[in-house]
Amino acid sequence: MKSFTGKTLRWEWREGVIELTLDHEPANEIGTAMLAELEKFVAAFGALVPETAVCIISSARKSVFSAGGDLRELYATAAAVPEKERSAGVRAFLERIHAVLNALDTAPFVTIAAVHGACLGGGLELALACDMIIADKMARFAFPELRLGFIPGFGGIPRLKRDLGNAFIRDLLFTGRTVNAARAHAVGLVAQLAGEGEALRIARSTAAQITKYDALTRASAKKFIKPIPYDELRREIDLFCELFTRPAVMAALKKFVEDSGPMPYLP
Amino acid sequence: MRTLEQTTQEIIELATEHFRVPRGTLAPGDDFFKKLGIDSLQTLEMLSRLENHFGIELPDYEVQGVSDFKTLAERIQSRL
Numbered sequence: 001m002k003s004f005t006g007k008t009l010r011w012e013w014r015e016g017v018i019e020l021t022l023d024h025e026p027a028n029e030i031g032t033a034m035l036a037e038l039e040k041f042v043a044a045f046g047a048l049v050p051e052t053a054v055c056i057i058s059s060a061r062k063s064v065f066s067a068g069g070d071l072r073e074l075y076a077t078a079a080a081v082p083e084k085e086r087s088a089g090v091r092a093f094l095e096r097i098h099a100v101l102n103a104l105d106t107a108p109f110v111t112i113a114a115v116h117g118a119c120l121g122g123g124l125e126l127a128l129a130c131d132m133i134i135a136d137k138m139a140r141f142a143f144p145e146l147r148l149g150f151i152p153g154f155g156g157i158p159r160l161k162r163d164l165g166n167a168f169i170r171d172l173l174f175t176g177r178t179v180n181a182a183r184a185h186a187v188g189l190v191a192q193l194a195g196e197g198e199a200l201r202i203a204r205s206t207a208a209q210i211t212k213y214d215a216l217t218r219a220s221a222k223k224f225i226k227p228i229p230y231d232e233l234r235r236e237i238d239l240f241c242e243l244f245t246r247p248a249v250m251a252a253l254k255k256f257v258e259d260s261g262p263m264p265y266l267p
Numbered sequence: 268m269r270t271l272e273q274t275t276q277e278i279i280e281l282a283t284e285h286f287r288v289p290r291g292t293l294a295p296g297d298d299f300f301k302k303l304g305i306d307s308l309q310t311l312e313m314l315s316r317l318e319n320h321f322g323i324e325l326p327d328y329e330v331q332g333v334s335d336f337k338t339l340a341e342r343i344q345s346r347l
Contacts, residue, residue, distance in 0.1 A: 063309065
C-alpha cells in the first residue's frame with residue numbers, strides 16, 4: 001500500500017521515500033486508534049521495502065510532534081476494569097506498541113523523525129526508534145513518566161541507553177524536565193538541528209542524499225551499528241506493569257486527566 | 268550583565284512578539300497564563316523561546332508556579 005489516510009495518521013510513498021505524517025487531535029497522543037494504524041503501517045513494510053530507502057516521520061499538528069501515550073484513554077481503560085485485571089490490559093497494549101517500534105527500529109531502510117514542538121514520553125520513544133532525529137530549534141524532549149509514578153513503557157529507556165548511555169537518561173527520567181533542541185543536539189539525541197519550521201524540509205533533503213547509496217550496504221550498516229536491546233525491552237514491559245498497577249499511579253493519572261492547567265505534565 | 272528590569276523587559280518583548288499581542292499590553296506584574304490564555308504546548312514554546320534567546324536552560328520545575336514576568340525574570344537571572 002503506497003499511500004494511506006487514516007483517522008490518526010497518513011503515509012505516502014514517493015521516489016523511494018515514505019512520509020508518515022501523524023495527525024491526531026489534539027497532540028498526536030498514541031492510544032489504541034493510532035496504534036492500530038501504526039500496525040497497519042509496519043504491516044505494509046513487506047511490500048514497500050524493495051523500493052524504499054528512507055522513511056520520514058513527522059507531525060501535522062501545530063507545536064507538537066507527539067505528546068506521548070494517550071493517558072486519558074489509559075486511565076479510562078484501567079479504571080473501567082477490576083484492579084487485578086489492569087496489568088494484563090496494559091501489558092497487551094505494550095506488547096503491541098513494542099512490536100511496532102521494534103519493526104520500525106529494524107526496518108531495512110533509514111528512518112528519520114522530523115521533530116517540531118513537544119516530543120514527550122511515548123512521542124520521544126517513537127522518535128528514538130528512528131535512526132536519526134532532525135529537530136526544529138523550538139522542539140522540546142522529555143520523559144515525564146516518573147512524575148506520574150511509572151516509567152516510559154514504549155522502549156525509551158533501553159533505546160536511549162543504547163544510543164547515549166546512562167547519564168542523560170537519568171537527568172531526563174529523574175527530573176521529568178523538558179530539554180530544548182540545542183541541548184538534545186549537544187548530547188547526541190538530535191542528529192541535525194533545523195531552523196523554525198524547517199525540520200521536514202531538512203529531513204527531505206537528507207533523505208534525497210540517503211537514497212543515492214546502495215540498498216544492501218545501507219541495510220547491512222544499519223544492522224551492524226544498531227542492535228536491538230531485546231532483553232532490556234522485555235524487562236521494561238515487566239517493570240512498567242509492576243509499577244502501573246499501584247493505586248498511587250491511578251490517583252496520579254486521575255489528577256493528570258482532570259488538570260486543565262498550563263503545565264499538566266508536572267505534578 | 269543584564270539588570271532584572273532589562274531581563275523582564277526582554278521577556279515581555281519576546282512574549283509580545285511570540286503571542287502577537289499589541290505592544291504595551293503586557294506588564295511585569297501580569298499573570299501571563301491569565302492574560303495570554305496559553306495552554307501547555309504554548310507554555311513549552313515560550314520556554315524554548317526564552318532558552319534560545321537567553322542561551323540558558325530553564326528546567327520546568329524551576330518555573331512551576333511562576334506566573335508573572337518579574338518572577339520569571341528572577342529565575343532567568345539566576346541562570347545567566
